[in-house]
Amino acid sequence: MSTNPRPLRPASAATPLYRVAIVGAGTLKGKELAEVLPETSFPAVDIRLLDDEETLGQLEAVGDEVTFVQQVQRENLENSDLVFLASDPDSARESYALASQVGSSVVDLSYGLESERGSVTRSSWVENELGEPPVIELQPGPVVVAHPASVALALVMLRLQKVGGMRSVVATVFEPASERGKRGLDELHGQTVNLLSFQTLPKDVYDVQVSFNMVADYGTKARPALAATERRILDHFRKIARGRLLPPSLVLLQPSVFHGYVFSIFVEMNEPVSLGDAAQAIGGEHVEITRAGDQTPNAVDAAGQDNIMISLRHDAENPNGLWIWAAADNLRVLALNAVGCAEQLVASRPKGKVQ
Numbered sequence: 001m002s003t004n005p006r007p008l009r010p011a012s013a014a015t016p017l018y019r020v021a022i023v024g025a026g027t028l029k030g031k032e033l034a035e036v037l038p039e040t041s042f043p044a045v046d047i048r049l050l051d052d053e054e055t056l057g058q059l060e061a062v063g064d065e066v067t068f069v070q071q072v073q074r075e076n077l078e079n080s081d082l083v084f085l086a087s088d089p090d091s092a093r094e095s096y097a098l099a100s101q102v103g104s105s106v107v108d109l110s111y112g113l114e115s116e117r118g119s120v121t122r123s124s125w126v127e128n129e130l131g132e133p134p135v136i137e138l139q140p141g142p143v144v145v146a147h148p149a150s151v152a153l154a155l156v157m158l159r160l161q162k163v164g165g166m167r168s169v170v171a172t173v174f175e176p177a178s179e180r181g182k183r184g185l186d187e188l189h190g191q192t193v194n195l196l197s198f199q200t201l202p203k204d205v206y207d208v209q210v211s212f213n214m215v216a217d218y219g220t221k222a223r224p225a226l227a228a229t230e231r232r233i234l235d236h237f238r239k240i241a242r243g244r245l246l247p248p249s250l251v252l253l254q255p256s257v258f259h260g261y262v263f264s265i266f267v268e269m270n271e272p273v274s275l276g277d278a279a280q281a282i283g284g285e286h287v288e289i290t291r292a293g294d295q296t297p298n299a300v301d302a303a304g305q306d307n308i309m310i311s312l313r314h315d316a317e318n319p320n321g322l323w324i325w326a327a328a329d330n331l332r333v334l335a336l337n338a339v340g341c342a343e344q345l346v347a348s349r350p351k352g353k354v355q
Contacts, residue, residue: 017045018346021080021104023095024087025049025069028178028185029109032331033086033338040339043346050076052091073098080104082342085112085142088181096142106142107341109334111232113142120144121239123151124340125286129158130242143341147229148333149173149252149261150236152308152326156265156282157245160322163281165270167320169248174255174262175229176299176330180205185258192256206254214255226252259331260299265324272319275312282310282324297327305329306336 020037024030030051037047050072070076072095077083083099085092089112096113099106106113113119118141126146146154153171160166177188183205190202191211201209207219217226230252237247248265255262283289288307290297297309308328315321 017043018081019046019048019079020044020342021048021050021077021083023050023072023083023085023099024091024110026051027086027088028181028331029334030084030086032335033084033109036332036335037339040336040343042339042343048076048080050095051087074101077102077104082107082345084108084338084342085110088112105345107338107345108142108144109338111144111147114144114232116142118142121146121236122341122344123154123236123240123337124344125151125337126154126158126240127344128285128340129155130244132242143345145334145338145341146236146240147233148328148330148337149175149233149263150240151333151337152261152263152328153233153248153250153265154237154241154245155286155308156310156324156326157248157267158241159282159284159287160267160278161245163277164273166246167268167270169246169268170266171248171250172264173233173250173252174257174264175226175252176255176257176259176261177210178259179229179330188256188258210254211256214253216251216253218254226254257299259329260302261326261328261330262297262299263324263326263328265326266315267322267324268318269320269322273322275314275322278312278322282312296325299327302327302329304332306332308333 022030022033025034034049037044049067049069051069052072077098081104083104083106085095085106085108087095087110089110092108092110092112096106096116120141121144123146157169177184187202187205188210191209194201195211203219205222207222208215230250233252234247234250279289286307288309290309290311296311302309308326310324310326313323315323
């Protein structure tokens with residue numbers, strides 16, 4: 001079995017259009033990607049939706065069109081130039097083997113290919129901020145899309161350092177239930193309903209009460225543990241920041257929130273920085289700064305938004321201290337970066353026959 005994707009080639013010689021498959025089309029990540037992809041500039045001529053037995057034959061929207069969900073098998077991946085893996089990690093590894101057989105390039109949203117030989121963790125938002133052009137790769141491995149919390153932290157810190165050095169950064173990150181997929185959402189909902197009706201709580205996903213609660217760890221049977229996700233966020237941060245930033249001190253908490261990341265970030269600068277200068281540096285593409293007097297960012301308002309929403313204030317005791325409160329739609333940030341990575345693959349990988 002070949003593990004090297006064939007050179008990306010347009011489906012049409014006249015126009016640069018590519019055939020795309022989304023594996024895990026019925027997952028939260030897959031649905032978000034199918035919604036986002038047609039709204040971007042990625043040149044897809046055909047988007048095929050694939051998933052497991054539970055969703056086969058279902059109708060799903062892709063932009064303004066509706067298509068059937070098909071089975072994940074080799075013949076349905078044939079002629080796909082690019083495959084997005086949005087299923088669970090185990091299924092993603094199986095699908096990667098099939099995609100490799102047919103020579104498709106792969107963008108992984110599941111994190112299942114982190115340990116795969118030749119894999120690289122990327123964020124299009126952060127790479128564009130760093131101003132580093134895509135590198136031509138003749139025998140590339142799969143692209144793992146960086147965790148959305150890593151993307152938000154790296155983008156904000158890269159921009160903030162333009163107005164001054166940072167002595168330390170401490171981030172408290174609040175993870176939504178949607179990071180655990182539909183099962184996580186269903187269990188949080190089920191716990192909420194059962195609590196209000198004095199019934200036993202379902203605990204198959206978290207192995208602990210999450211509803212009307214905030215926890216720093218799950219029960220012992222839950223996988224992955226919050227600590228494991230915390231390590232992934234920091235690992236992805238290091239990879240996409242490429243040595244330009246010191247990783248923040250970070251703690252990950254699970255609140256009773258269905259959707260959207262929220263961040264409380266404390267930055268100690270080397271010198272005092274005005275809020276106006278900080279806002280001007282951080283704001284811009286992918287980041288929206290709330291104005292004084294407006295409601296501070298929250299998970300509800302961030303839902304469905306492309307931008308990371310941010311408010312700033314000084315610390316009351318430390319003149320060099322700056323507080324950043326941020327909220328972001330985790331699924332939207334992941335999907336947009338996945339499409340951005342795909343666009344970079346089209347730009348960086350050789351087209352036509354490699355001699």
